[in-house]
Amino acid sequence: MKILYGVQGTGNGHLTRARAMQKALLAQGIEVDWVFSGRPREEYFGMEVFGDYQCFQGLSFSIKAGQVDPIKTVSQASFTKLLKDVQALKPEQYDLVISDFEPVVAWAAKVKKVSCIGLGHQYAFLHDIPKTKNAFASYAIMKWFAPVSEAIGVHWHHFNQPILPPIIEQQSFSTINDPSSKVALVYLPFESTTEVIKTLNKLPFRFIVHARDIDCGFYGNVHVKGFSVTGFKDSLQACDSVICNAGFELASECIHLGKRLLVKPLAGQVEQLSNAEALKTLGWGDVTDHIDAKSICYFLTTAKATQVRYPDVPKLLASWIKQYPRVELRDIVEMAWSEVDINSQLESTSSPKGVMEWGR
Known part of the structure; x- marks a missing residue:
């Protein structure tokens, strides 16, 4: 099996998830071509595990003094370059395409009518989870940023939604x-x-x-x-x-x-x-x-x-990916949350306990 896997490289969190997934996918005998975007190639570090990866400009947010600069974010975006990079990829040549909120791979799959799985934290926001108020336009942009045909979100708690625990090595x-x-x-x-x-x-x-x-x-x-x-x-x-x-x-x-x-x-x-x-x-x-x-x-x-x-979510996901689409995502979601163990040193009555209770 060979997959194309795109990763948003603006922050180091996506790279941490990718390293955990690379190890788990390799253990399953799955070959991966990695694509990263969001920062210049020379600013990445610890990338040896990804082999001969591709690097694109993509899209990213501009930050100034600890907050997003919307004007600079838009002015620095090169949609012409994005389109060129999208056309350069050949997602149809792979058994499966995955995007961790990475726009070049996601849009290449969409343009060429290839199924793409979205795997990452941002996709949890498609569900009813805690969210900041009065940001409907921003959530719409998140859907547009890296569109996928099937979304798998991850979060710290299930919030009674079909999402997975965090991807931790x-x-x-x-x-x-x-x-x-x-x-x-x-x-x-x-x-x-x-x-x-x-x-x-x-x-x-x-x-x-x-x-x-x-x-x-x-x-x-x-x-x-x-x-x-x-x-x-x-x-x-x-x-x-x-x-x-x-x-x-x-x-x-x-x-x-x-x-x-x-x-x-x-x-x-x-x-x-x-x-x-x-x-x-x-x-x-x-x-x-x-x-x-x-x-x-x-x-x-x-x-x-x-x-x-948290359980070994990368291992569960890699096994599911190898069997895709023969195994239902719901099966590994239930399995993952059943293995979560909360040790509340902070005696907080607001800390949710227990396993996923579907339908509540």
């Missing part, structure tokens, strides 16, 4: 959390690291910051590190708390590992605002609109964690 982490660790990991790639450090220096805590806009080294109580797949995983394993934007994948790993979580959603980014709503609904993380000393201090002195042990 199980072998990457020990799920034993060290409560004695008193260091917080800070990952805010859309903020000015210099300004973030000024805020962190006001606090009596230790921090690890991963960033690319400042030299690595020690800045008072802040240890700045660069970007690498293994280096970031080591930092995540070593910390007891994480402060980050409200992207999906890192928050998923934090919940899986039982880390205390404080998120600051990007202003104007519907997915992140909705993720923040979901975290508040579940009671599995704290949310702030601003990165300031008061918010961080309150979080680090009061927050507790909830650990949710």
Whole structure:
């Protein structure tokens, strides 16, 4: 079996999902041609696992000072280049086409009338899940951005919808959390690291910051590190708390590992605002609109964690893909949620328990 798999490369979360899927697909003997878009090729890292992948400009959001810049987003979009890239792909030559919110592969399949499976967090928003209010136009754009013929969404909880748990590479982490660790990991790639450090220096805590806009080294109580797949995983394993934007994948790993979580959603980014709503609904993380000393201090002195042990979703999906379309998606959805284990260290009555209850 040979598949074409497109991945939105604007954020590192999609790449983390792709690495987990590549390992699982390889174990099933499935050959994959990978396509990435959303950032220049030289800005990717840790890509060896994907072999001879293709890289396109695609479409992406422009971020300025921690929020989406809609004018720059539109002005930088090259629809002529997108059309050219779409025409260059040959999705009809594959047994299956998959898009993780990647527009070039999704549109190539649509234009050439080839079925395309959408696999990723964004497709969960097609269902009745917690969402930010008054953003109907944005949800319509999400449908248009990378259209697919069959959508498989993933989220932290099922919300009684036919979606899957997060795609996490199980072998990457020990799920034993060290409560004695008193260091917080800070990952805010859309903020000015210099300004973030000024805020962190006001606090009596230790921090690890991963960033690319400042030299690595020690800045008072802040240890700045660069970007690498293994280096970031080591930092995540070593910390007891994480402060980050409200992207999906890192928050998923934090919940899986039982880390205390404080998120600051990007202003104007519907997915992140909705993720923040979901975290508040579940009671599995704290949310702030601003990165300031008061918010961080309150979080680090009061927050507790909830650990949710998720099953090996990549393995389940790879097995399903190999048998597609002979096995119903519903079968692996029910199987996946039956294996979820919630260990509520945060004694929150709002944390949903149990397995998928269809029809409720």
